[in-house]
Amino acid sequence: MIVIKLVWESILFALQALKANLTRTILSLLGVTVGIFAIIAVFTLVDSLENNIKNSLSFLGNNVMTVDKFDYSAGGPDFPWWKYFRRPNNTFAEYTFLRDNVRNADGITIFADANVTVQSGNNSYSGTSLKGVSFTYKDVYDVPIGAGRFFTELEINSARNVILIGTKIANSLFSNSDPLGKELKIRGQKFFVIGVFEEEGEALFDTPSKDEAVMVPYGTFTKLYNVGRYGLGPSIAMKGQEDDAGLIALENEVKGLLRAKRGLKPTEEDNFSLNKSEFIMNTIGSIFDVISGAGWVIGGFSILVGGFGIANIMFVSVKERTSIIGLQKSLGAKNYFILFQFLFEAMFLSLIGGIAGIILVYLITFIQLGSLELTLTFGNIILGLGVSSMIGVVSGIVPATLAARLDPVEAIRSN
Known part of the structure; x- marks a missing residue:
């Protein structure tokens, strides 16, 4: 004391x-x-x-690995881009094969992207990011819906012309009315709005934002674009399990399955890249x-x-x-x-x-x-x-x- x-x-x-x-x-x-x-x-x-x-960069997802042509680390004057460019695109058959066989993932999805102009009457919105997704997309990435709902499995499987839109597009095309149930056009095809993404707000850099994005079923996307040609190859994404540090188990499993699916010999190098969102974050x-x-x-x-x-x-x-x-x-x-x-x-x-x-x-x-x-x-x-x-x-x-x-x-x- x-x-x-x-x-x-x-x-x-x-x-x-x-x-x-x-x-x-x-x-x-x-x-x-x-x-x-x-x-x-x-x-x-x-x-x-x-x-x-x-x-x-939240659009990359958390604890997510994607199958792509190119590595996230690709670049530089000595990068052999021609070798990567000649790699085959992912296919829907490969997605279903991995979906049915991968055991170290909490979710797996396929999606494809394109830039489009969205029209409604005399109004249009250019430079929109269009994404075609499978029903399991929400199991891998966050899809915050501000109004309406996400696609049903029936809508995805039957390739219905339904669409989710961002808040900027909704405000631009339907400024004085509720966009839900309204009609808009993409490449001459009619779509019905079933949901509006939750507003994200301005980002520090010009990164993809759901405020200026639209989303349709994957099958509907393939009716608009010949997926697999002209650089429109789809990406296959998987969400790793929490106890899989560094997604090592998932990476090894997917590499083995995909090599077998593509018929690669033991002496041949991989003709695909497995990219992890953590790479960019780190x-x-x-x-x-x-x-x-x-x-x-x-x-x-x-x-x-x-x-x-x-x-x-x-x-x-x-x-x-x-x-x-x-x-x-x-x-x-x-x-x-x-x-x-x-x-x-x-x-x-x-x-x-x-x-x-x-x-x-x-x-x-x-x-x-x-x-x-x-x-x-x-x-x-x-x-x-x-x-x-x-x-x-x-x-x-x-x-x-x-x-x-x-x-x-x-x-x-x-x-």
């Missing part, structure tokens, strides 16, 4: 010292304020930017790790300056209060009491600066940056407080140690 009491008294002494020298306290904490502001502001911007980009994470490292460097210099400023102020404080330290020690104050007194003073000084920096970061989150929404996370707040506390300890430990080791007689004589 006596130790706790002495520590509490040390805290009170430290607070009184900071209050007695208010101007010096404010000036000395500015360095830490700027440093913490720089680091947490960079981290807040990086985290917000990363989350926004990943949300923009690549984005790696890029932002580098940016975060740069943030540490930028803010580190500011914090270093702030730390030296606090250390300098603490040395001055020890010098000014040398006689008081002597009196305290002559009255029985232990070394650790003096040590804690100055160490807590340095910690409080740095912590106040850190809190001020975090408040400044919180204020900038109210600035409107278009579609980028800045968010100060709880983790970044804890990081800022932790770093500022550590700077206070490092900056104050040497002055506090020197104060604790003063000889009481010599200290009293200092005046």
Whole structure:
């Protein structure tokens, strides 16, 4: 109990010292304020930017693997695009084969894409992304419906001319009425609207959005386009199981089944690519790790300056209060009491600066940056407080140690 009491008294002494020298306290904490502001502001911007980009890429799905011609990592001047281009397109027969035989997937679907112009009366909407999907599409990807419903299995199997549309298309073509049950045309064919996607809003980058998308049954899509030619090969997507880390089991199973289905010999290389959504997400994470490292460097210099400023102020404080330290020690104050007194003073000084920096970061989150929404996370707040506390300890430990080791007689004589 006596130790706790002495520590509490040390805290009170430290607070009184900071209050007695208010101007010096404010000036000395500015360095830490700027440093913490720089680091947490960079981290807040990086985290917000990363989350926004990943949300923009939500169309890739979570824990999803697709069978495609090209790798997600394809590119560069030495990339043998001609070899990938000559690969065969996926087929509906391969989809049904995998659907009936794959055991390590929670869902499997086939879909194809094209760009179209949607018409309703005299109104039209160009640059629309048309997607033809199977009934199991909702088992692999999220399909949030704001109004109406998803396709029934009968509509999919019988290739009905029914359609789901995005909110921008609904507002453009049916601005003054409910779009459900209304008619629109694609490539001269009539479709009836059965649902409207939930609004996604603006994305940071020009990525596919359901706000400007339409979706039809896969069989209906094949009536509009000759799937498998002119680059319109469908994709087969599978949602991995939660306990399949890295989708390794799913990848191995699909590779074996698809090689057998396509009749590839053991010496022949794969003529398909298995792409995982995590590849792009991990690549984005790696890029932002580098940016975060740069943030540490930028803010580190500011914090270093702030730390030296606090250390300098603490040395001055020890010098000014040398006689008081002597009196305290002559009255029985232990070394650790003096040590804690100055160490807590340095910690409080740095912590106040850190809190001020975090408040400044919180204020900038109210600035409107278009579609980028800045968010100060709880983790970044804890990081800022932790770093500022550590700077206070490092900056104050040497002055506090020197104060604790003063000889009481010599200290009293200092005046």
